[in-house]
Amino acid sequence: MCLGIPGQIVAITDEGRLMALAEVSGVRREVNVACIADGPLAGLIGEWALIHVGFAMSRIDALEAEKTLEALRDLGEAQEALAAMAEGQRALEGRG
Amino acid sequence: MKYASEFRDPLAAKVLLAEIARVADAIGATKAKPVHIMEICGGHTHAIFRYGLDKLVHEGVEFIHGPGCPVCVLPMSRVDECVQLAELPGVIFTTFGDAMRVPGRRKSLLQAKAAGCDIRMVYSPLDALELARRNPGREVVFFGLGFETTTPSTALSIQQAAREGLANFSVFCNHITVPEPIRALLGDPDMLLDGFIGPGHVSMVIGTHPYDFIAQEFGKPIVVAGFEPLDLLQSVLMVLRQIAEGRAEVENQYARVVPEHGNPVSLAAIADVYERRPSFEWRGLGEIDASGLKIRAKYAAWDAEEKFAIGYGAGPRVVDEPEGCACGAVMTGRIKPTACPQFGKGCTPEMPLGALMVSSEGACAAYWQYGGARAAAE
Numbered sequence: 061m062c063l064g065i066p067g068q069i070v071a072i073t074d075e076g077r078l079m080a081l082a083e084v085s086g087v088r089r090e091v092n093v094a095c096i097a098d099g100p101l102a103g104l105i106g107e108w109a110l111i112h113v114g115f116a117m118s119r120i121d122a123l124e125a126e127k128t129l130e131a132l133r134d135l136g137e138a139q140e141a142l143a144a145m146a147e148g149q150r151a152l153e154g155r156g
Numbered sequence: 157m158k159y160a161s162e163f164r165d166p167l168a169a170k171v172l173l174a175e176i177a178r179v180a181d182a183i184g185a186t187k188a189k190p191v192h193i194m195e196i197c198g199g200h201t202h203a204i205f206r207y208g209l210d211k212l213v214h215e216g217v218e219f220i221h222g223p224g225c226p227v228c229v230l231p232m233s234r235v236d237e238c239v240q241l242a243e244l245p246g247v248i249f250t251t252f253g254d255a256m257r258v259p260g261r262r263k264s265l266l267q268a269k270a271a272g273c274d275i276r277m278v279y280s281p282l283d284a285l286e287l288a289r290r291n292p293g294r295e296v297v298f299f300g301l302g303f304e305t306t307t308p309s310t311a312l313s314i315q316q317a318a319r320e321g322l323a324n325f326s327v328f329c330n331h332i333t334v335p336e337p338i339r340a341l342l343g344d345p346d347m348l349l350d351g352f353i354g355p356g357h358v359s360m361v362i363g364t365h366p367y368d369f370i371a372q373e374f375g376k377p378i379v380v381a382g383f384e385p386l387d388l389l390q391s392v393l394m395v396l397r398q399i400a401e402g403r404a405e406v407e408n409q410y411a412r413v414v415p416e417h418g419n420p421v422s423l424a425a426i427a428d429v430y431e432r433r434p435s436f437e438w439r440g441l442g443e444i445d446a447s448g449l450k451i452r453a454k455y456a457a458w459d460a461e462e463k464f465a466i467g468y469g470a471g472p473r474v475v476d477e478p479e480g481c482a483c484g485a486v487m488t489g490r491i492k493p494t495a496c497p498q499f500g501k502g503c504t505p506e507m508p509l510g511a512l513m514v515s516s517e518g519a520c521a522a523y524w525q526y527g528g529a530r531a532a533a534e
């Protein structure tokens with residue numbers, strides 16, 4: 061929950077609510093991009109960000125994203141974050 | 157050097173370790189008289205154990221594991237209140253999974269769920285918002301937990317709920333802040349700290365200036381660090397160099413992610429949604445002045461404390477801890493986890509007694525996972 065996980069913004073889903081689709085280790089989920097938006101949202105597509113509990117908190121470059129993901133995998137935190145995302149999805153469907 | 161092979165860049169690690177040893181010798185640090193460096197963040201504690209950094213560095217450098225794991229500092233009474241909320245008819249209680257196994261006085265959230273409460277583990281407060289939209293006939297309560305890294309996400313979610321007029325969503329706000337417990341620790345005359353490794357992701361939100369008092373008022377060095385092993389070694393070296401040169405400054409080793417002034421959008425959301433409580437209870441540390449956040453009156457409709465008259469909303473509470481638990485002494489660095497009479501006996505990750513055993517970022521769980529055999533041999 062405390063360590064962010066790198067994700068790449070792949071699409072804007074709701075301009076008004078500042079929501080985008082991010083891909084994290086092959087898993088896609090909707091994230092809020094308010095904290096990294098500093099212009100038209102379309103400019104975020106392709107960018108990498110550290111994602112904390114569903115919010116893109118800081119832009120990072122692709123190399124930093126890769127190194128961070130490796131470190132998170134070592135710590136078991138990447139797996140934990142992905143499991144939490146899946147759990148969140150189940151919760152929405154009432155199976156949590 | 158059994159762990160060193162795990163470094164992706166063993167040569168760089170070797171160079172840093174040699175330089176750490178040189179500076180540690182130069183300042184006269186020995187096993188008997190070590191330099192005490194506190195890593196504040198639980199993520200750092202986890203990484204230090206994962207890579208065995210505490211064993212790799214010069215023996216005159218001792219890590220003290222700080223209070224920076226939000227699950228670990230969660231008092232029992234807080235868990236009890238969560239269970240109480242979850243037991244209210246019609247409530248869907250949502251929480252990060254990390255909090256599920258923290259013991260309460262009656263039961264943990266996991267036990268409450270097994271007993272039939274509608275408790276859902278979510279990844280994000282956004283999931284809780286969506287649950288509220290999909291279940292207009294139910295009250296969805298989100299357990300807002302964590303330091304400055306997760307604080308903005310809850311604030312932005314409350315703002316979103318307000319914009320939508322989502323009346324069946326509320327937050328049980330138990331967000332806490334990093335600088336205040338550090339101030340409390342530094343004010344404790346028993347505490348022997350020579351320097352700090354500052355939290356990377358918290359600082360990404362708040363910047364580096366909130367730590368200025370550590371250098372200016374208390375004369376201690378602090379280096380904000382990333383959590384890769386080389387980041388941590390580099391930061392230890394930066395702290396030692398400050399000590400060697402008689403400097404006390406706030407330095408930023410993680411500038412590639414941490415801006416000096418933090419993230420303006422996050423800070424604005426925090427300022428809009430929360431105010432400071434006069435004091436807040438921490439497990440093992442007691443009440444600490446101005447260390448907790450409360451939802452401002454203008455967002456009272458989304459404040460579970462106000463809506464359900466619970467927690468601080470119901471007045472002052474008693475501070476108490478389970479029998480025989482040494483969490484407080486461990487958290488303040490007075491004793492190592494292995495010195496707790498419950499360690500590995502009444503308290504294991506499967507059956508935690510204290511919160512430091514629950515999260516992988518807690519000092520006791522880290523000792524158990526990576527250091528159990530090692531500690532037993534000591």
Ligand code: SF4
Pocket residue numbers: 480481482483484486493496497498499500503509510511512513520
């Ligand atoms: S071993 Fe358990 S009871 Fe003892 S300090 Fe650690 S978490 Fe607390």
